[in-house]
Amino acid sequence: MTPFTYLEPASLEEALALLAQHGDEAKLIAGGTGLVNMMKQRLVRPEFVIGLRALKPLADIAEHDGLRIGALATLRSLESSAAVRRAAPLLAEACHHVATVRVRSMATLGGAMAHADPNLDTPPALIALDGQIVARSRRGERKIEADRFFTGYFETVLEPDEIVTEILIPAQPAGSGTAFLKFLPATHDDYATVSVAARVALRADGSIAEARVALGASATVPVRATAVEAALAGKTSDETSFHDAAALVLRSIDPIADFRGSADYKRKMAVVHVRRALTEAAARARGPADNR
């Protein structure tokens, strides 16, 4: 790693002031699993690294009418949290699938959002849950819908003086079920060949009130499969509906070929895993009898 000056603000206000001062020459560090690897490869060479670990309240997880998750909450604390498992089991499930327990002990949810690696598991989960990212700067605070947060490969809407402080997840719709599927043909700790997060809300008559579907490792950003969602609204919750809608995921994704599979293979696997995730989410929405 190239040399840098490490700064450790004691408060959020101090952190915002440092970031306002150093802006583009600075990088924020939380768990470090993303940034340290990028610095080792000299993909980023910040002059200042601003450590956030002293901002302890930013690691809190609170449940009221949904979830408020401090940006510094580790993925391990999220997968183990009773509140997260109750209010947003999809997020706990996605966190449980991330890499290894070591990485999950270090990596934070806010860090995952800001890092914006399109292969990560938590961004599609937040998009499917209709989550928001709260960003603060000295200029103020704004909330950004998760599906509008990612703009490109490792790029977000964040300005150089902004810090992700919280992630908000609304109370989930009545009659909804969720599922996270991570297709891992090689090893369990790998990035996904394709990952799918799905939420299906059913009406009392069993028809689909609303479906939300998002994918990781399928484009330069985590993507929301809006064509799949639109095709399902009002439809019967059955295999045929899910089969037909899943094929429409191809309108939303543009995977690249790498050692996790060719682009064509990833497209085919995306269709299969969207269908499976929708089927599983609907089964869970129907209730404990179907809860696997």
Next chain:
Amino acid sequence: MRSLKLTVNGTPVVREVADNRLLVDFLREDLKLTGTKESCGVGVCGACTVLLNGNPISACLALAVHADGGQVTTIEGVAEGDRLHPLQEAFLAHGGFQCGICTPGQILAAKALLEANPHPTRAEIQHWMMGNLCRCTGYYKIIESIAAAAGATGT
């Protein structure tokens, strides 16, 4: 440079380190605790697993400054004097290592597991230990050793 104050294997340590010093280099080169191994250097293989405040982490991805004020446990701090930790005894009794280079990381990861979950099932052991690679592929004996140390039975 920054002055670090931390506890390593129960002993207070005060040292000057460069801001960009990695924890693995601080432990191995500054403190001469060479039991912690660096292998992949990207947080994947688990050879550099140490405990920071009880949590298993990759020392190759951690800044040394992030251990400031904390408690670090390395393989050198697992035994109590001449008395080996039950995990170390189990690895010896069950042949839980071959060449040995992954062993410090395996023991620390397993120690964190048993502290979080004293009676894990085989499946829980396998899931937790999945990120600690053994290129001799001695996985069965490693799982057996941990299960034995945990007093686990059955599957």
